[in-house]
Structures are given as structure tokens and as C-alpha cells.
Amino acid sequence: MSIAPPLLAARGLRFARNEQPVFGPLALEVDAGEALLVQGDNGAGKTTLLRVLAGLLRADHGDVEIDGQAADTSRRSRAIAYLGHLPALKADLSALENLHFLCGLHGRRKGQLPAHALALVGLAGYEDTLARQLSAGQKKRLSLARLWLSPAPLWLLDEPYANLDLEGINLVNRMVQAHLREGGAALLTTHGAYAAPPVRTRMLQLERAT
Ligand SMILES: Nc1ncnc2c1ncn2[C@@H]1O[C@H](COP(=O)(O)OP(=O)(O)OP(=O)(O)O)[C@@H](O)[C@H]1O
Numbered sequence: 348m349s350i351a352p353p354l355l356a357a358r359g360l361r362f363a364r365n366e367q368p369v370f371g372p373l374a375l376e377v378d379a380g381e382a383l384l385v386q387g388d389n390g391a392g393k394t395t396l397l398r399v400l401a402g403l404l405r406a407d408h409g410d411v412e413i414d415g416q417a418a419d420t421s422r423r424s425r426a427i428a429y430l431g432h433l434p435a436l437k438a439d440l441s442a443l444e445n446l447h448f449l450c451g452l453h454g455r456r457k458g459q460l461p462a463h464a465l466a467l468v469g470l471a472g473y474e475d476t477l478a479r480q481l482s483a484g485q486k487k488r489l490s491l492a493r494l495w496l497s498p499a500p501l502w503l504l505d506e507p508y509a510n511l512d513l514e515g516i517n518l519v520n521r522m523v524q525a526h527l528r529e530g531g532a533a534l535l536t537t538h539g540a541y542a543a544p545p546v547r548t549r550m551l552q553l554e555r556a557t
Pocket residue numbers: 364369387388389390391392393394395396
């Protein structure tokens with residue numbers, strides 16, 4: 348019987364800016380079907396860690412593996428869906444056009460359509476609204492629809508609850524639950540565990556480097 352490698356693993360991961368350590372060395376693993384909750388105070392390095400894992404920043408030391416293989420650019424682009432602080436939306440496209448555009452670029456989750464994803468995140472009726480005319484919370488919801496449509500198994504979610512009302516927080520948790528049930532995994536950064544989804548969860552506490 349073979350044991351599958353973790354969906355995401357990092358070892359000896361360290362990042363510094365101008366020779367000032369931000370985090371590490373640290374190790375982490377996330378299996379399919381699991382969440383990893385990355386906790387820490389403001390400035391502890393949560394966003395930096397997610398950007399390093401996503402390949403948007405280069406670590407000073409350490410290895411990142413996806414499915415047991417070195418995380419090169421093509422493996423990352425197939426495996427990772429990244430939800431950052433800022434909604435990566437096209438301001439002058441409508442909500443629905445944004446989703447079609449992104450599905451054209453990255454493909455989409457089996458059996459899911461942009462219009463259904465909009466309804467899922469509570470934006471039915473906003474199909475033709477330009478992204479720049481949406482509120483901060485609605486933009487976040489549109490980014491969540493985009494995340495839901497992504498075929499990537501590994502979600503890197505930076506402060507996914509920010510700007511969301513209680514119903515939106517529950518929506519994120521339902522999405523994470525459903526994604527994990529389908530064999531995906533998710534890393535979530537948060538300031539506290541209060542909003543974490545009820546799934547198999549590992550914890551990683553980051554301390555601000557001194
Ligand atoms: N672009 C940047 N240039 C220089 N320093 C930066 C930059 N971005 C972040 N930092 C610094 O790196 C450290 C970690 O920042 P990071 O954004 O990763 O923390 P965080 O845990 O995500 O914080 P928050 O909870 O406030 O979002 C902080 O000391 C911050 O000042």
C-alpha cells in the first residue's frame with residue numbers, strides 16, 4: 348500500500364527582508380482533506396508566508412513540495428488558487444465577465460459554471476454589475492466565486508473572512524468544507540481561530556520576528 352505524499356509540504360523555510368528575518372525556519376504539511384490555520388498577530392508574516400508558498404516571493408532557504416514534487420512554476424500554477432488581500436478583479440468587466448475571463452485563463456472546476464458560482468456566493472442579480480461598482484464585501488464574494496471555480500486543489504487564503512458579514516464568514520467555511528470533501532486542501536490566515544471551519548485542521552502559529 349502506498350501512502351500519498353502531502354499535498355503541500357515545506358521544510359526549513361525561511362524568509363528575510365533586508366536581512367531582517369520575517370519568519371522561519373519553519374516546516375509545514377497539509378494533506379488532501381485538511382486545512383492549515385496560519386495564525387499570528389499583525390506583522391507576524393502570514394501574508395509573506397502565503398506569498399512564498401504561492402511562488403510570488405522567493406524564500407531565502409528551504410524547500411516547498413506539491414504532491415511530493417519540487418514546487419516549480421508549472422506545478423504551482425496547476426495546483427494553487429490564491430486569494431489575496433486585494434481582489435484581483437478586472438474593474439471594468441462585469442461580475443459574470445470577470446468569472447468567464449478567469450475560467451478562460453485557468454480552466455474551471457468540473458461541473459461548475461460562472462453563473463452558478465455567482466449565485467453560490469450570494470451575487471445572483473449582480474451578473475451585469477461592473478466589478479468596480481461592487482462593495483468591498485461584494486468584491487470579496489466575487490473573488491470567492493472565482494476561487495470556487497478554480498480547478499486547483501490547494502487553496503491559499505489570506506484573511507478570507509476580511510470584509511465579510513456573518514453570512515459571508517459561514518459561506519467561506521461551507522466552501523472550505525466542500526472543497527476538502529472533494530479532496531482539496533486549504534491554508535487560511537487569520538488573527539484568531541474563532542471563525543475557523545469545522546474540518547480536520549492543523550495549526551501554525553507565527554511569531555513576529557524580533
Ligand atoms: N512590501 C514590503 N516591504 C517591506 N516590508 C514588508 C512588506 N510587506 C510586509 N513587510 C513587513 O514584513 C513583515 C510581515 O508582514 P506580513 O504582511 O507578512 O504580516 P501579516 O502577518 O500578514 O500581517 P497582517 O496581519 O497585518 O496582515 C512586517 O514586519 C511587515 O512590515
